[in-house]
Amino acid sequence: MSAAGTARDRIVLRGVRGRGFHGVFEHEKRDGQDFVVDVELAVDLTAPGRSDDLADTVNYGEIGAAALARIEGPPFDLIEALAEAVAHDALAHAAVDEVTVTVHKPQAPVGVPFDDVEVRVTRRREPVPVVVAVGANLPWAGSSPAETAASAVEALAHHPAVQVVARSAFVESDPVGGPEQPVYVNGVVLARTALSPASLLRALHGVEAAFDRTREVRWGARTLDLDLVQYGDPAAGADVVSDRPWLTLPHPRAAERAFVLVPWLDVDPAAVLRVGTDVVAVADLVAALDTSGVRPAPSAAAPDPEDLA
Known part of the structure; x- marks a missing residue:
């Protein structure tokens, strides 16, 4: 790059x-x-x-x-x-x-x-809105998962082609699928970028690698996870839809994941997500889910947007 x-x-x-x-x-x-x-x-x-x-x-x-x-x-x-x-x-x-x-x-x-x-x-490319989900449940270099997630958002905000607009408060969530593992810290980042979806995904993987993310066990514990949930604006019909194995947009399981939707709704009450051929309010998706496994994380307050500039 x-x-x-x-x-x-x-x-x-x-x-x-x-x-x-x-x-x-x-x-x-x-x-x-x-x-x-x-x-x-x-x-x-x-x-x-x-x-x-x-x-x-x-x-x-x-x-x-x-x-x-x-x-x-x-x-x-x-x-x-x-x-x-x-x-x-x-x-x-x-x-x-x-x-x-x-x-x-x-x-x-x-x-x-x-x-x-x-x-x-x-x-x-003209900058477009994107949604990135952040997760971590293993310590890294003496940092807690919450500290790692916050550092990852800061690293993303320093990328020259990414403007972080807002970050949700962090939540804790119980693991879904995979082996037995610690609870997760999750959050959602709203950003704008002029990168193509492929280049943005590569940038996210670069941040993950900086925090020693490995992919050995599917849905296994990890130091950091950055998922590209949505690229573009589905409300305007301007989002990218892709079914390629390496780039599936929107994220295929986002509509089912309370640990993504709850913090997303927190940071953007008007958020919408494409689900199949429909564009659905995230608030409606959250209302239909069991959110009992998602709770505020300690010291989970969202940062001031100016602190991410």
Whole structure:
């Protein structure tokens, strides 16, 4: 990952060529000319590199078709606007962190001998709201699970591409599933990020690794657990839904977990979660669950949001 958390991996598509009618002059709108577009995508390619599955990456055929459609579509006066439109289309793919689009106009009416005119723009994703569940039930480096969870939230808040908006008060919860183990400390973090879901997940795993999280026993005890519960805003139909084994969104068991929903409701009384095809108020989900196994944790008060900045 780059210093800002953007994927270092790249998919580059060069030389998408088509005839368009972009330009400020009447003859450009009437006669048209050739345009060439290059697209460079910043994408985390770890998952497709391991799975060899097209569903885990960005289909560059779709990127090329979208760029050609923009070239041949409704005309813009400026190739700057054409580049912006191509970049917008590329960022609609959930796996893309950043895109650089270069538009070439080799027949531009420049008035002097020249080889090419090009405009290059680089755009990142707009920040979106995300929900992260925090849990721990083993001590780490002399810290209690509650202290570890608080430190993990602080570490996440210091990530250059993540803005922590709020953190719930911590709760204690009885273990659900897995082997016999200590009680958990749980909480929920509301944040905004310009990272793609894949890059955000990698960032969360990086924080877990810093606290020596291991994955040896399913649902076993752990020093730290950071789960990406929701990416985007389901109320606006702008959330990401994914059924990939390495990235399931929204979290497949969030609607059943009181230790996630209770602190989430605490920090955001208006919260909603996509459940199947429905968008359901978290308050309604909590009302339908047995919450007896969830209780306030000692010294569980939520921090002042300014302390997380």
